[in-house]
Amino acid sequence: MNRTLSILAALSFAAPALAASPMAMSAKPAQSAADKSAIISAMSAGPAAVGRNATIVVPDASGKMRVLRNGTNGFTCMPDDPSSPGADPMCADKAGMDWLDAYIAHKLPAKGKVGLIYMLAGGSDASNTDPYASKPANGHWIATGPHVMVVGADAAFYAAYPSGANPDTSVPYVMWAGTPYQHLMSPVK
């Protein structure tokens, strides 16, 4: 995982907006240089063939998600979160986005909806135990290289992997173990 709360909060508006807004499908405003670089950053989260056909969203100044480009493959990618160290764009499938929505809203994620989220540019997290920490308690961020995340699986799935405050991020580990938002962080390099 990796997003500040403000950016995550905005995600909750992304999915309904996409579903309910046919206008957004056809709207094609000229893209600013910032939007172009946001798209490049967002696409770098997933394999090229996934990023190419994904919806791209970016938080605007007020924290709401703005759709830069509508996709066709069910994945939604968002660019690096500038408030954390390192590059940490994400590409989530539909169940992954739903899981993120639940997290933002402090609601329980739907049972039996397993989601996949790519973070192939890596990421950094404030805490491996507190889902809502925005800054590391001890001053150092948990850095993870390129990885995929499995969200929404059964507790038994996560119980098979290491967890805790200081995980070895070079092997699969569970982030936020024992909370409703536990998820597998699985390095791919």
Ligand SMILES: [Cu+2]
């Ligand atoms: Cu992650």
